[in-house]
Amino acid sequence: MTENETSAPAGPPPAQLAPVGTAAEADATNAPPGGAGSGQRPPAEDRWSRATKHVEGAPEVHVHVPRPPRWYAVLWSSKKARIGIVMLAFFVFIAIFAPMLTPHDPNDSSFVPVQDPSGEHWLGTNTLGFDIYTQLLFGTRLSLAIGVLGGLGVTLIALLIGMVSGYAEGTWLDDGLSFLTNLALVVPVLPLMMVIVAYSETRGLGLLVFVVAITGWAGHARTKRAQIITLRSREFVTAARFGGDGMLRIVFREIMPNMTSLVVSGFIAASTAAIAAEAGLSFMGFGDPNTVSWGQMLFQANANGALVQGLWVWLLVPGVFLALITTSLSFVNFGVDLLSNAQLREEEN
Amino acid sequence: MRYYARKTGYFLLTLWAAVTLNFLIPRLQPGDPAEVMVRQLTGRDGEIDPTQIEAVRAMLGYADENVFVAYWKYLQQLAQGDLGVSFTYYPFTVGEVIGQALPWTLGLIGVTQILAFLLGTFLGTYAAWRRNSRFDSFISVGSTFLGNLQSFWIGMIILFVLAYELGWFPAVGGYGYTTPGWNWLFVADVLSHAFLPALTLMVTAPIGFILGMRNTMVQELGGDYIRLAQAAGLPDRKVALGYAARNALLPTVTSFALSLGVLMSGSILVEQLFDYPGMGRLMGEATSNRDFPLMQAILLTTITIVLTASFVVDLLYGVIDPRARKSR
């Protein structure tokens, strides 16, 4: 959304006329009547404003620019999104400054195992001799990394398949891609994940991202396809075709900017799923034991009988942190939804 | 008519693709079933005995045949309804094994899914109708958080607290000492055993329905026909339930079928945790044992259930939504 004040000639600042996008208020959403032009110089078309010149005391004509509120303002306006952003910022802070928040190394297993929380070990140590607090802090890094990368992976695949198949709706290409998508939707994800993980010789972030992306794209591709189908029949797309633009340019340059908030919210949802998937996979023993992650902590806690040994913290805290980070993402998504649905802005608080 | 023919054709095509994937996915995993089996007998720290492997291999009778030949055989067997013999439960057939496990999962998942659907749509409807109320924010914030908890984690906590520490419920298994049969003793036994796994699933299962229903309902409430109904002075309850909820239910019904598949996947961990004798556990077991026939059959059953459910929903959709009847 470019700012137009800089390019507009001097004149009164553009006033906000109406809430944009309140679909029910057809009157209010449309552009104001004849109220165009820029201050002193009425555009040639506007005969009404020409007419008003003959009348003394006619109201001054403004440039009524119904600019929608800035995206960050919309995001911040939602209480849930606010909480989500703050929580997420908290996790990002931890991830970045983890080494400064703890004196220990997350891979250091030289502590006396099974210590109760103390000044030295805030959450105690686990049976393997790791400092739980330190591992918790450093685990944030992996969760965020997998969230970002997994979300990106899913979004990219979903975009490519969804957009192409949506734009080519009705052709064999779309039939093929849609079929693939529907198939991917019904194939049980967990066995597929297990196969992929089992087939790969090494474990690690890359593999997890791959697994998450390859198993998680279908639903997103479907929504993107649906969205592009509605957008594709819009006249501006036909106009771009008449303007001589090619398919890829139309899809990614003309159509995509109109579904930014959908893409973003899809990305966040995919990130959430990726973080959860990492936890699940790690819990089943498919993770990489060399990395410190919350899923890995849960797995170790479970495999080492944390509950029966009374090490509640070891099991509870990573689980709660996982839920918190995914919740923060979901909350942010509430705000993102407001971007595309102005009606919701008035609903939610 | 054409609509149904197309849908049926699509259903069959997807089924075929799923059947083929079923064949491929298990075979892609590394590991030799005989070795896995012997490893299980000897235990992890034991030494694998080549003589045993030889014998077990001879028993299971699979050969290193060409993949295409194997695929063709598999299709032929499948056409005859023969799913093969399970490696894990040799010499029982896969059919017998699944026959034992399926009712448990269908019972557990079916009941929780239906309960989740009812509870979820009810709460979602109410939250949407009373939107921006305390109840609404409580429901939407609470369910977001709960929905983000890992089901295995919830299960572990529930198991430990309710079963072991407090001892209120039996911890593991599908039933205890009672003899299976249609007597109320057994039914009570089964119910008490199903309670904890069902509770675990119920923490997260309704969340999708709650949020989905709430959102579509809020959307429907902005519709013109709602405004007209309000202008016409129809009672609130009628507007909420007869008008908005009725329309909002349509997309939710579609998601019902798909979420069945998700729930089945999710039940693997929960069933394992509670030693529940259902399909989820069986799947985990078949996978770790490289029990190809069993894995294939379970995947096939799962996919068939999901596909059939969405197929039925597709067909039903015409009944629920009059618009779908003609236009397609």
Add this chain to the structure above:
Amino acid sequence: MANERTTPVLRVEDLSVRYEPRLGTAVDAVKHASLTVSEGEFVGLVGESGSGKTTLAQAVLRLLRKPGRVANGRIWWGEDDVTDATENELRPKRWRDVATVFQSSMNSLNPVVRIEKVFTDVITAHSDSDADAAHERACELMDMVRIERSFLRMYPHELSGGMRQRVNLALALALQPKLVLFDEPTTGLDVVVQKQILDEIRRLQAELRFGAILISHDMGTILDFSDRVAIMLDGEIVEDVATDTLLTGGPQHPYSVHLLGSYGELLGEDVEGYDAAGLKAVEEREEQVAQIQEAVEVPTIVEITNLVKRFERRRGFRVEHVDAVTDVSLTLRKGEVTALVGQSGSGKSTIARIITTIESPTSGQVRYHPEGGGEPWDITRLNRKQRRVYGNAVQYVFQDPYAALNPALTVAYQLSRPLQNYRGMTKQQALDAAAELLEQVGLTPAAAYLARLPHELSGGQRQRVVIARALAPDPTLLIADEPIASLDVSIRAEILELLQSLVLRRGVGMLYITHDLLSAQMLADHAIVLQNGQVQEQGPAKEVIENPQAGYTRELLDAIPNPFQDRSVA
């Protein structure tokens, strides 16, 4: 009874409605509006989009939703002040005192229940009638709006738009309300259907004597129908006079003058105080065309011969054929405007789609005569290079400027793409050329518009950008598909004027597609009247319109209200 007469069915005093969105600045959508409707009175409320008509209607119906609220003033339904009444207090009064017909006929009926159910719901909610009585009443109402009773058993989507709006009308009358509020009840409907519905409303209103408010942006309808007209501008009611006074005595407020004037301009009527010099007189244009035609032989651009387009629709095992276009031939020449007139479904858009190669013809030929002579090309068999040349030569002006511009991209981008694509310009060259184009369509200074996003432009400005974009590749033929249909009355004449000047100045040919014979008469040299895909009549525009031969043409002409004439005749 005298007492009742003095109590108006609706009284609005000094009403202000304020939108206070949680984001952005608050807006007064309605400012100090006062309006009174007496029993049996028909009041027209006119104003352009964004003037606050609908907001006023919602407020009157007490259906305002957040973030809107009544900031000031009072509303009476009959004798009751309902400004602050609770929903429970309102409920028994609703639909008895005030009923309504909404704009969107498509969505205002519950899509998943049969129509009868909606009737029974409404009737039983307000009376003790049992199901049978309600059914009886529903049947009566259906009779009243002249729809077969069997339609009660149908679902809304099974009805056509006009039918649905009739149902809505019947529904509004279910409880014999004292006032019915019609909020643009015919928007989006076909011209002929529009007329039928409006006639129906008028007949019923005359018969049942309910008070009525008709909200519309269509000056003609309002003037034709109402006893009194209220004109809204920027949330204010600037004029509230009897229709006769408005037409004969002339409006008082300058805006009313402008509105009435630009409406009259299209009809060829003068309104006192309105400067209508914008459009060239038809005669003048005719002369020019005649001159062109005599001087040189006008080159043909596109030639259509015996065009047939048949759509196949499968229903079960049967295949139904719908002939959208049957045996149409026409020639589009340089510098000539051909009008294709017909109501929706007449096949005019299909022809446009075939010319722009979106659809392909079933039979018949569409040939393009390339510039600089040579064999004409069959547009269904263009090679890659020819396709490009053809795409360059034939451009399209869209109906709805709100949909035709990409909301996420700047004017500069959208204008420079065709320039870069067809004319091989660099980015900077394209920008300069884009600015020039903007000047040509009357958007000056161009720099002020280049960086804008579509939502920062008014409707007229948008349509100018759309036209500029169509001109960008320097085409020889413009296909203008209802270019003024979705614009406000006061802008229509201007856009027509612009199109006309472009034809004159640049000598492009134009296929002007419209349902509106009047605008065709103004712009076009040649007119073709289509019905159900068949040509009913064609010839010089002036002749076709002034002296229609086909019954269908006359029907179309009749559908156009002309309050000036009606009044003067009366």
Add this chain to the structure above:
Amino acid sequence: MRRRRARLRAAAALLTAGLGLSACATIGITDVPEAPEGMIDVLRLPAEATGAVQGLINYNWLSTNPITSTWLYEPLMIRDEFTCEAIGWLATGYEWESPTRLRIDLREGVQWTDGEDFTSEDVAFNFLMAKEYPAADRGGLWSDLFGAPAESVETPDEHTVIVTFTGSAVAKTDKILNEIKIVPEHVWADVGDPTQYVDTDPVSTGPFVHESYNGRQLTLERNESYWNAENVKVERLILEGQYDANSGALAMRNGALDLYTGDIPNPERSVSRSGVEYYYPPGGTTVLAMNMTRPVTGDLAFRQATAYAIDKEALALRASFGIMDVGSQTMLKLPIQQDQVPEQWRGEEFIPHDPATANQILDEAGYAMGEDGWRTAPDGSPIALVFSVQAGWMDYIAMADVVVRSLQAVGIDAKVVTTDPNAVDSMKKSGEYDMVLDSIGGGCQRSRDLGGRLTTSQIPDGDTILLNIARYDDPEVDQLVEDWSASTDPAQEAGYLSEIVDVYMEQMPYIALQYSPVRLIYREDNAVGWPSEDDPYPTNNMLRVITTLRPPEDAA
């Protein structure tokens, strides 16, 4: 009485399910009738069938998931893995009359549970059945792996069986005696392929007979006519439920189980406070296998240095919470088998943790320390070893972690890569690895358990997993193992062992880390006489354990 109580309980369960109120968790615990004086009422054990589905009744020990394979059918003899003596069971003794001829002397007076006598015909039937159906040949009697295949089976009298082989087959002794469980000829002769036989009504010789099975809970009753009935003091066994580390520990803790043989991490902390005892005797040795065909790991000096570099104490602490002892490089189970250690290695059974020595060996062998702190191979190429570990195996991962840290401490660059357990197996088969963990069996057929690890005939070819995964290749050792396998003279045993231990100590193809446990976690509320540190005996065969148990009153 019993029925009424059950009804009450079910009502409580109904309430529980219906209202979610608390009820007794003991639902599912059956009442058992009291046992006679001096007997144990009941012992509760986890189910043996490992599967999720338990409603399929099959007692056939050859099937992949029998309801029980321990308590009904018995082996001929049980080898004491500590002393290496053979304990008589269905057979009282055996003798290799020549390396190709094995005589087995059967116990007299043994009856099948249907009253028929157990004879040599039964044993011969079992052996011949394995010939006809190779799938049933779990002892490898007729295969040519580890010794020659059998040729014929004779039964000179009712209590003697003689098996002749085509060549020397002494290495098969323990498999034949220990692994094969004898089934009755008069029942099984008619069933066709024994592996496909669904055995729902077992006729056996074991200490227990089946009483009831409801698809989940198996109740076994004492076999009154058992040949060793006087030593079986347990009236009933109830086998039910599958347990993992957590649930197993909890069930042990609250007394729902009397015995658990699965892994419970850190039993000292998790269970022993609640009156649960545990005994983890060594069952074998977990070793670090080095790929002898690769440049660095194939170098003796590097292997020796590695052996010194590894902090095995820390490793045992991490991997088994210090319960298991550090493994001896002699591959013998110390201190139990202390007397079997060859003389030349007495006192040097363990390679000490000595980084200085490790560094010295590396320096001398040309592994130069670079500027960056990492050593390079003698040819100057950088070292980057990959330690492939089975994913999900917590103790293995912990061990690998300690090993890699130890290596890094002496400047060797190595990293742990976790892989699917089956993929690790295929690495072992194909030899595509640097270092893996493996377990060397602690059995008494040492020519096979220790020797097989070093012979070229046991190098896997890629299809089947064999024993020599380090790919140790020495013709002399091949010959040694061959001779040892053919030896029937117990007196020569020590000499062969001494030579083979030399190879382990000097060549170090496998580096001992810690002993792998044979776990036994038990409660003494209902039974005493379990093996323990004070009363050690091997736990590898539960038949032996059950015949040692006594009611607690007896002990008092």
